[in-house]
Amino acid sequence: MVSSLAPQKAAGTQPSIRSKRRAIWGNIWKFKTLYLLSLPGILFFLVFKYVPLLGIVIAFKDYNLFKGVTDSPWAGLKHFQRMFEHYEFVDILTNTLLIAFYDMIFAFPAPIILALLLNELRKVIFKRTLQTVIYMPHFLSWAVIAGIMIEILSPSGGLINRIIEMLGFESRYWLGEESYIRSILVGSGIWRDAGYGTIIYLAALAGINPSLYEAAEMDGANRWKQTLYITLPALLPTITILFLLQIGNFLDFGFERVYVFLNxxxxxxxxxxxxxxxxxxxxxxxxxxxxxxxxxxSVVGLILIVVANQLSKKATGNSLY
Known part of the structure; x- marks a missing residue:
């Protein structure tokens, strides 16, 4: 009985597998234009993100430049142990966490607030002009941004120090005092990227049904209440996704962003x-x-994004996956 059913089951399974393959290739052919458009992005991630993962093995070896990766001797967890025991590592990790935390607290809400303010403007020409002006710093390199900030904060002739001297106070060498550098790093990032970050939020605001505002206005809701009960809930899914993406890069503040200010x-x-x-x-x-x-x-970033994603799914129903 069993032997007589086995061939029928195998015969019925094979066509189903073939039909699934045909369906997959049919969808690929049907949407071939979209796949071709996504090909450069896929190649970028393969070449610059996934292929370099093979180099992780160096962390578990005493890598020798002349012997290569394969012939270098294994070291186990020696380098990880050295990392946690190194006298500089704790201080550097503390700096990274503090700067990333300040950036999360002050820089992340900046595009949201800016998008809400721009959305309230009624003169289209003024709104478009202002958008263009605040977008422009994003297209400058960090070397240019650092040059501008160094000139503004210069102890001799800088704009900030001139204003301070006009008010009767002494000028300061802002970039030469360690107590100000974190604020300068976060502030320069807000100036450079806040305007560009409003693009996604303005697109989300454009998708809100205007009849919701009209109904709220008829019920006596002012602009603040309309923002609080209509605009912000509509933006919540977008805010959640972008927040989760930033959480994943919490320790990845950026080399060039800091190095140009470092002394x-x-x-x-x-x-x-x-x-x-x-x-x-x-x-x-x-x-x-x-x-x-x-x-x-990378491991810390992965843990943070997995935990934050699960918390977001339970709290708001929005998540990355």
Whole structure:
């Protein structure tokens, strides 16, 4: 009985597999234009994100540049142990966490607030002009941004110090005092990227049904209540997704963003994991050790985004996956 049913089951399974394959290839052919458009992005992630993952093995070896990855001797968890025992690592990790936390608190809400303010403007020409002006800093490199900020904060002739002197106070060397460098890093990031970040939020605001505002206005709701009970709930899914994406990059503040402002006077509060990896890994050629630091960053980011995604799914119903 069993032997007589087995061939029928196998015969029925094979056509189903073939039909699924035909359906998959049929969908690919049907949407071939979209797949071709996405091909550069797929290749980018393959070449620059997934292929470099093979280099993680260096963190578990005593990598020798001349022996190569395969012939270098295994070291186990030696470099991870050294990372946590190194006297500089705790201070650098603290700097990274504090700067990333300040950036989350002050820089993340900035595009939301800016988009809400722009959405209230009624003169289209003024609104478009203002949008263009606040978008422009995003297209400047961090080297240019740093040059502008250094000139503005210059102790001799800088705009900020001139205003301070006009008010009767003494000028300061802002970039030479470690107590100000974190504020400068976060503030320059807000100036550069807040305007560009409003694009997504303005697109989400454009999708809100105007009849909701009309009904609320007829019920006596002012602009503040309309924002509180209509606009912000409509923006919540977008805010949640972008917040989760930023959580995943919590320790990845950016090498070039900090390095252009770094000097011996402020490095105690500004040296982060990215600049530490550059200094120790590339300059001092300690490749295995700094690869271990990079793996630590990636693992922490993965844990943060998984935990935050689960909390967001339970609290708001919105998540990345």
């Amino acid at each position: 011996p006077l402020n490095s105690a509060n500004a040296d982060i994991l990215d600049t530490y990896i550059y200094r120790v890994g590339l300059v001092e050629m300690q490749y295995s050790y700094t690869t271990a630091v990079g793996v630590f960053k």
